[in-house]
Structures are given as C-alpha cells and as structure tokens.
Amino acid sequence: MKNPPYISVITPVYGCAENLRELYHRLVKTLSAITENFEIIMVYDRSPDDAWQIIRKLASGDPRVKGIKLSKNFGQHKAITAGLDYAEGEWVVVMDCDLQDLPEEIPKLYRTAMEGYDVVFGRRVRRKDNILKRISSKINYFIFNRLSGIPFDESIANFSIISGKVVQAHRKIREQNRSYSIFTYWMGFRRKDIEIEHAPRKHGRSTYSFKKLVKLALDGIVAHSNKPLQISTYFGFALSLFSLLYAMWLVLQYFLFEITVPGWTSVMVSLYFIGGLLFANIGIIGVYVGKIFHETKNRPLYLIQETTFRPDEQLSVFPSPAVSVVVPVRNCASEIESLCRETVKTLRKLTENFELILVDDASKDSTWDAISEMARIEPRIKGIELSREFGLCWALTAGLDFAEGERVVVMDCNGIDNPAEIPELYRKAEEGYDVVFGTYRHPGDGKEKFFRKYFSKILESASGIEIEPEMTNFSIVSKRVLENYRKLREHYRSYIPFIRWLGFETVQIPLKGREEKNLQNRKTFKKLLFHQLHSVITLSNKPLRLSMEFGFIMTAASLIYGSWLILKYFLYGIPVPGWTSVMVSIYFIGGMLFANLGVLGLYIGKIFNETKKRPIYIVEETTFGNGEK
Numbered sequence: 001m002k003n004p005p006y007i008s009v010i011t012p013v014y015g016c017a018e019n020l021r022e023l024y025h026r027l028v029k030t031l032s033a034i035t036e037n038f039e040i041i042m043v044y045d046r047s048p049d050d051a052w053q054i055i056r057k058l059a060s061g062d063p064r065v066k067g068i069k070l071s072k073n074f075g076q077h078k079a080i081t082a083g084l085d086y087a088e089g090e091w092v093v094v095m096d097c098d099l100q101d102l103p104e105e106i107p108k109l110y111r112t113a114m115e116g117y118d119v120v121f122g123r124r125v126r127r128k129d130n131i132l133k134r135i136s137s138k139i140n141y142f143i144f145n146r147l148s149g150i151p152f153d154e155s156i157a158n159f160s161i162i163s164g165k166v167v168q169a170h171r172k173i174r175e176q177n178r179s180y181s182i183f184t185y186w187m188g189f190r191r192k193d194i195e196i197e198h199a200p201r202k203h204g205r206s207t208y209s210f211k212k213l214v215k216l217a218l219d220g221i222v223a224h225s226n227k228p229l230q231i232s233t234y235f236g237f238a239l240s241l242f243s244l245l246y247a248m249w250l251v252l253q254y255f256l257f258e259i260t261v262p263g264w265t266s267v268m269v270s271l272y273f274i275g276g277l278l279f280a281n282i283g284i285i286g287v288y289v290g291k292i293f294h295e296t297k298n299r300p301l302y303l304i305q306e307t308t309f310r311p312d313e314q315l316s317v318f319p320s321p322a323v324s325v326v327v328p329v330r331n332c333a334s335e336i337e338s339l340c341r342e343t344v345k346t347l348r349k350l351t352e353n354f355e356l357i358l359v360d361d362a363s364k365d366s367t368w369d370a371i372s373e374m375a376r377i378e379p380r381i382k383g384i385e386l387s388r389e390f391g392l393c394w395a396l397t398a399g400l401d402f403a404e405g406e407r408v409v410v411m412d413c414n415g416i417d418n419p420a421e422i423p424e425l426y427r428k429a430e431e432g433y434d435v436v437f438g439t440y441r442h443p444g445d446g447k448e449k450f451f452r453k454y455f456s457k458i459l460e461s462a463s464g465i466e467i468e469p470e471m472t473n474f475s476i477v478s479k480r481v482l483e484n485y486r487k488l489r490e491h492y493r494s495y496i497p498f499i500r501w502l503g504f505e506t507v508q509i510p511l512k513g514r515e516e517k518n519l520q521n522r523k524t525f526k527k528l529l530f531h532q533l534h535s536v537i538t539l540s541n542k543p544l545r546l547s548m549e550f551g552f553i554m555t556a557a558s559l560i561y562g563s564w565l566i567l568k569y570f571l572y573g574i575p576v577p578g579w580t581s582v583m584v585s586i587y588f589i590g591g592m593l594f595a596n597l598g599v600l601g602l603y604i605g606k607i608f609n610e611t612k613k614r615p616i617y618i619v620e621e622t623t624f625g626n627g628e629k
Helices: 017-032 051-061 076-086 103-113 131-148 164-172 180-187 210-224 227-257 263-297 333-350 367-377 392-402 419-429 446-463 479-485 495-502 525-539 542-572 578-611
Strands: 007-013 038-044 065-069 091-094 119-124 156-163 191-196 304-307 323-329 354-360 381-386 407-410 435-439 471-478 506-510
Touching: 007 017, 007 076, 017 038, 017 051, 017 103, 038 051, 038 076, 051 065, 065 076, 076 091, 076 164, 076 180, 091 103, 091 164, 103 119, 103 156, 103 191, 119 180, 156 164, 156 180, 164 180, 323 333, 323 392, 323 419, 333 354, 333 367, 333 419, 354 367, 354 392, 367 381, 381 392, 392 407, 407 419, 407 479, 419 435, 419 471, 419 506, 471 479, 471 495, 479 495
Parallel strands: 007 038, 007 091, 038 065, 119 191, 323 354, 323 407, 354 381, 435 506
Antiparallel strands: 091 156, 119 156, 304 381, 407 471, 435 471
C-alpha cells in the first residue's frame, strides 16, 4: 500500500505556463532535501495559455505531480481550496506559480514549523512588485484592516506551510467568498511569520488590477465583518438625535427669545429626523441580514487546537461518568489548580464516576499548561484548547459537545461560582428537575447589574423568554437537555436564553457564591451592550415588528392630519400653507417607507429563523418506549 506523502505543495496556476517547468525542477530539488515522500499539486484555473498541457506532461513523467483542471476560471483562492481538498500530506505548502515565491525558502518555513507551530507564513521583506501594485496593495489592506477589525500585514501573501489539522479546518469552511490567508488567520492555530526573500516576476504580469484588489478588500470586509451595517445604524441614530436636539433649540428660541422659526427650518429638521430614523431602521434590518449571512456560511462554532485526551476513545479506567462539570476558562492560570482540586474533592463526595472538562479559550497566559498538568495528575480531568479566542459562550459549547455525563454542571472561572455548592444543585436536580439554575443576590459589578436588571426585562418582552436578573451560568442540566442544546448550532450564542428557550422544567435555587477573582474577564460596557443586543436580535423579531408598527402609525397620523387640513380648506376656506403640505408629505412618505421596511424586515426575520436550523419541536416525554421513532 502506498504511503501518503509527508509534504504537499499546492500552487494555483493561471497565466504562468513559462514558469511551470522551472518551478517543478526547483521544487523537486528543494523538497528532496527534506523528504523523498512529497507531492506537487498544480491546480489549473483555466488561464488562456497552454499551462494544462505542460502540467499533464510533468504529471506523466513524475507520479508525484498531480494536476487538477477546473471547469472554468474560479479564482486563485478557490483554486487553492481545490488543492487543499486533494492534499494528503502531513504538512502542506501553499505558494504562487509565478516564482516570486522562492521554492528555496520552503526549508526555512518547514524548520520554523518544526519548532511547534501549525502555521508559518512568509513575510516579504522587500517586495519586488512594481510601484502601482505596491500602492494598490497598501490601499487594499488599509481598507480591509479599518473595516474588518482583522489586523492583517500587507507584506504577507499566500506563501506558507500549514499542518494537517489546519487543512482539515479549511475543509470545514465552505463559504463562496474565500481568502486562504484570512481564513488561516481567523482559525487562530499556533502561528509565526518569518522573513523571506521575494523575487521579481520572470514572465507575464499580475492579473490583480487596482479594481480587483479593492473588490477583494470589500469582499473580505463583507465576509468577515458586520461593521458597515453597524456604521449605518450609528449614523442613523446620530442623525435622528442631532435633528431632535436642533428642533428643541429652535423651540426654545421661539418661546424664550420670540425668534420665529421659518418654514424651511422645520422642513429641514423633519427631513433629517425622518432620514435618520430610516438610516437606523435600515441598519437594524442590516444587522439581521448580517446574522443571516453568518448563519448561512456554516463556519464551525469552534476549532480545537489540542486536547489532553483522545476524543475518539472512552476512558478505560472509569465507566461512563454520572456527572460532567464543564468550565470555560480564559487567562486564569493561577486559579486552575485550586479550581481543579476543589471541584474534584466536591465531586468525589457525590460519585467516583465524574469528569471535569476545562475548555481554554486561547488564553494569553499559561492557562493551557496548568490544565495539561492537572490532566496528567488526574485522568478524569479533560482539557480542550481552542485554536483562537472564540468567546466563553463558544468555549462552553465545545465543552458541552464533549460532555458524557448523565447530568452536566456548568461553571464559570470568575471565582464567584463555588464548586462546594455543586451538591446543592445536584440534590435539587435529583428531585426530578431537568434544569437547575443557581442565583446570586448581587451578581457582577455595577454595570453588569444594570444590564441584568433592564435587559432581562427587554429580552423577556421581546422574546417571551423569562430570565431572572439573578440567574447565572452556574447550573446543572440533564442529559436530554444537553442533547437538545447540541442541536442549536447558531453562531450567536448565549447559554441561559438557549436553555430557557428549550422549555424543559426549570427551577432556581439561591447560592452564596464567592467574591469575584478573575476580573480581567469582566465585560466592558460596550461588550455587555452588544451581548444583550445580540441576544434580543437572535431570539426575537420584535424590533422589526415595532419598526413596521411605527411606520403605519406615522402614515396614519399624517393621513389624518392631511385630511383635517383639506376639510378646513373646503369647509372654512382656510388655506393650507406650503410648508404644511410639505411636512405632511414628508411624514406620509416617511411612514410608508418605515412600514415597507418593517414588512421587509419581518420576512428577513423569518429567513433568519430558518437559517438557525433550530428543531421544529422538542419532545420532553412520551407515553410509549423512549420516544425514539
């Protein structure tokens, strides 16, 4: 049986027929110094030259060369994707075919990868492109960095080496809008950028014009960020606020200084007010559209970099656990040992069949080292390290996906949740409850209490999901709740609302808790605001309905007022001033636009609900068997 290659080299081919033979010979010479077990994958992206005939000749003369001919020109990054789908190597090199990426630099990338990195990119110290290409590239990355929130280095292109698990992660991302380097950056695996030489182009010219580069930047922004939609929303609210303040100033001038407000002023104020509200409304709809876009991309909720156990094997030392404890952690290395010891000590009082799952959300300190050490000492401790910082809600989802217990406890790593109180949750669950939440009298700091108090009411009003301000993530759920929770795969996640949405019988018990220790994970005001707003939008379409209702009310008011003015004219001969008719028209048209956008928004809301792929129903109990079909 043929051994799979150790190294695969992928190069998308477009307009480089003159380079292919030289590229092949230089690659063979360079790769042979590392291993004889390699493959060269050339993906022909239907360029208008004879590149495919050359690839076929190279492949017929050397079985290590694999040629892939696409049915039409799909573009560089989709051609790279095709190569990644067919690559079999433990390590995969991606490079361009124009010989500006030097094959002789591959050993440098490989040696760096051997230091423990999953991703190594080459940074072009002195780019040998023409001045127009360099300027357009700078503009491209400037636009992208400002609007996407991803700090990307313009000196880095596609020349890189990645490990097999990074390739597997790439295969899970099947979006149409693709960028190899940005996707690899987003994954967050251990990465290093090293300086490499960059050669001038020998033959042909780059097909990336200024227009194509700007389009690439805009596509990248749209694919990775909702920032343009947020800017639209902010602009709309700011414009409305400005017009309201200006209107108040004009009213004060009239009453305090008897300065008459001219008709055009009120018209202008109204225009800006209506325009601002429309901008805000479109922005709100845009947020829903952005969420739909994220859901339809079907990206993985998280990517695992490392575990302290074999996910495909059960622990042979202990039977299936009766209790699992899941703790998402970030930057709390100093707390890991005490957390593990206290939790294990408490669980041993309940049962010997337990597991403690710690999910590291790509901490910047030595948290993962601390988890690995505790897992080495105690085999019932499982560690999971995510490839990048996804967020604690997503880290919690990863832990729940691996939990095997009949009952699962969820704890935070902030120090407030006390492992010694797990038995209280467990005893309450044994009374027959599927979900038991712990409550604290005063959870969090001042701003968190504010958000808990008021946004829980807003969320309840918008979605119908009742959430008490004192509820925390510290809880215990049954296995059937966990199985249904795993079916909810939407990207915007919030543990408590999702559990409450499932509808299983829930009870709350008061807990004492402890003083918060891990303050660096405390959310800022902005993060708390966005978290609560995302929860409302994810769980409810009510903002869209309110927008529609406001539009109909505004339209009705303007119609009634317009009818009254017409009646006054025909019954009493009172003429209608020009500005009045303009004002009525503005509010009528504005109301109709609001109503129209609201109706459109309702359809978008329904589409959003469909993209979330939530189960249509959830069976809690049946009078027959175990409820299985």
